[in-house]
Amino acid sequence: MSEKQQTSSIGGSERTRPRVVIVGAGFGGLSAARGLRRAELDVTIIDRQNHHLFQPLLYQVATAAVSPADVAVPVRSLFRGDRNIRVLMDEVIDVDVEGRVVLSRSGRYKYDYLVLATGSEYTYFGQNRWRAHSVSLKTLEDALIMRERILLAFERAEMEADEAERRRLMRFVIIGGGPTGVELAGAIAELAKSTLVRDFRHIVPGETEIILLEAGPSLLSEFPQRLTDFAQRALERKGVTVRLETPVKDIRDDGVVAGRGDALIRAATVLWAGGTKAGVVSDWLGAEADRAGRVKIGADLSVPGHPEIFVIGDAARCAPPGEAPLPGVAPVAKQQGVYVAKTIRQRAAGGLSSEPFSYRDEGMLATIGRGAAVANLRWIKLTGWIAWMFWGLVHIYFLIGFRTRMMVFLNWVWAYFTYGLGARLITGRQTTQRPDPPSDSRDS
């Protein structure tokens, strides 16, 4: 495809309007695009997926509490009414910084301003073999694969005559004690001990073993000690075995090697919620990155030497002078998107640059399951029920689109009172033949 499409742009006649290309439709990219609505700019959003994903609830898809459609929304539909914004499902493969062109699998997109909001991916600390023996949780496909693996483990255990193998099938190891690991551990414990418990005849789902491994000295390391202690106790009450200071040495076909003495934990299902790193953005730009691959950006979130290129969200290392880099969480990406949109509007209007970006920290939340969460807010720390209610309200509030919000709310209310079916379907395509999804398909 040529650049024809690019120049036959929106509106037809106004070809002199500055062009903004936004790569990535996560929290950062969407927030930037929203900020450019009805501006005198032609905006193109490019994402590999056709949907924005509400990642904080992705673990609920993986644990069969909600459906994919409850946590995702087609990007197109969010900008229906905005004639200056177009959405493309395409995969960016490089940036020609000098020529100001984004190169994708199907075309070339010229830009005057570029916003890179490409997020992060899981890293296996150089052990790419581990990827084949575990499942992670970044995309909807990941979540559906994880759900399939979890539910199939129970189905197989139900048919398994060998005692040791049955126990292996009912043992789940979760690696990484951050918010995702904690949420997954809590949700699987509930799935096994409440929802599935009456469904089987041969096995007792309540005997499921869930082991959460964390290399560091505490869970949820970004939270204060009191809250992490609460989270650990809450998980243990749900029957999760929490093992701190237990770095993983190896992930194999039959289980995980971890901890002192390099013991093998035999387990059929290993969920990876370990470290993340930024993708290949720094390679595209030839820009300086930190060890986690995050591009080092200036006070206005642009790449040094390129005031027309902004990197935001998990892909960026944004460190206010003398402070630690901002964490890779949704509120940071969103506020950066708002800031960048405002900056681009100002510059396109001929104005000079504004104040440097500053992050307003509203606090952090993590949930452990039914009726338990921790909230570290600016003005108060909450635990237990009240934190959980707060968590639910905040997440429903931020869910994109009213329909989604309403449906998730009804699903939750229903599931809460019934410990109900949720979305407990196995829809894997290669279920029977290939229990292990090929690792390459997970990278797509």
Place this chain on the structure above:
Amino acid sequence: MSEKQQTSSIGGSERTRPRVVIVGAGFGGLSAARGLRRAELDVTIIDRQNHHLFQPLLYQVATAAVSPADVAVPVRSLFRGDRNIRVLMDEVIDVDVEGRVVLSRSGRYKYDYLVLATGSEYTYFGQNRWRAHSVSLKTLEDALIMRERILLAFERAEMEADEAERRRLMRFVIIGGGPTGVELAGAIAELAKSTLVRDFRHIVPGETEIILLEAGPSLLSEFPQRLTDFAQRALERKGVTVRLETPVKDIRDDGVVAGRGDALIRAATVLWAGGTKAGVVSDWLGAEADRAGRVKIGADLSVPGHPEIFVIGDAARCAPPGEAPLPGVAPVAKQQGVYVAKTIRQRAAGGLSSEPFSYRDEGMLATIGRGAAVANLRWIKLTGWIAWMFWGLVHIYFLIGFRTRMMVFLNWVWAYFTYGLGARLITGRQTTQRPDPPSDSRDS
């Protein structure tokens, strides 16, 4: 796995209870299992999937109107409270008729009574190559693949600079003018012309071409002429091109060869709703079958010479004396399931056989889209709005499980008033790399 599991059966002590194995958890199998609730029998349901599928609404998953969880329910959850019924996710590969054993991928299951309710699959009239160039609609995976293909066609058209290729991407050919073909054609027309119309910038979804090919002289051949005429006009009003007496000669990479002069209809997306045939049940049993592979059964639905083996639903050819065989629709399968359960109960209690099976025909329904359907009921024929309302009520009523019913209803109400998002997500695993799902994975 050995037969250990089989003998360590439910209840532990009551090993002398007759064993019933039901293969298939569709309408027929479920209805038989329900009829055996709390009977003095040990019942095992075996299905390749973990869920029962409400197939009449599967086309709505394929056309992004509802989510998979709205039309499917885990089989296990339906029999939670029934201690004499167990559910296994397993694939049956043969039956040892003399030894009275069902052979599966993971084990052997002895039976005293066997109910085969394995349904039907699509047949490509010996042209298995066609399967690779089209998508069909039997399982949830099929529906998700179909949805992915339909939505991706629009996404690709949006990025396509070549005019002819863009038109090919926006041309959809549906093969088969039965209920599934008609429903798909209507639903895609609405998706393109109402839902997607504001989402794109480069293409005009309203220019989508939908071509429905039927080899016979009318659509919905099981309905009376007045209703099929109505259905055709309703489709045409929605912009669908209906071509009757147009048998397909070939399905190729670039489109479909059909009709007089063997013209090539260039189209990127070909949906197969052609003929179906029963699976391999007759091979398992060494029993006589008709040309469509359906096992010929007696008046009590058992296989001649094997009063302990019943075949029901689409897998059976059930022809009352002097009449045409019953059609492959849900009500037939359900009524047969009820009958078989009653017969097994009676025989297990030492009674002799009952009256022959007789089908009570309540009529047929087919929908063409928003506000249009046809209903051929015993006492009245309906078309248009009123038929559509009736269709909606009936389908919601029969949807399994209250939650599902409520959610689908809310989804529909919401979608009706907003032409809303529905479930318009592309969640294919191999999206970018492999636009054509491998045909072997669809067979699993």
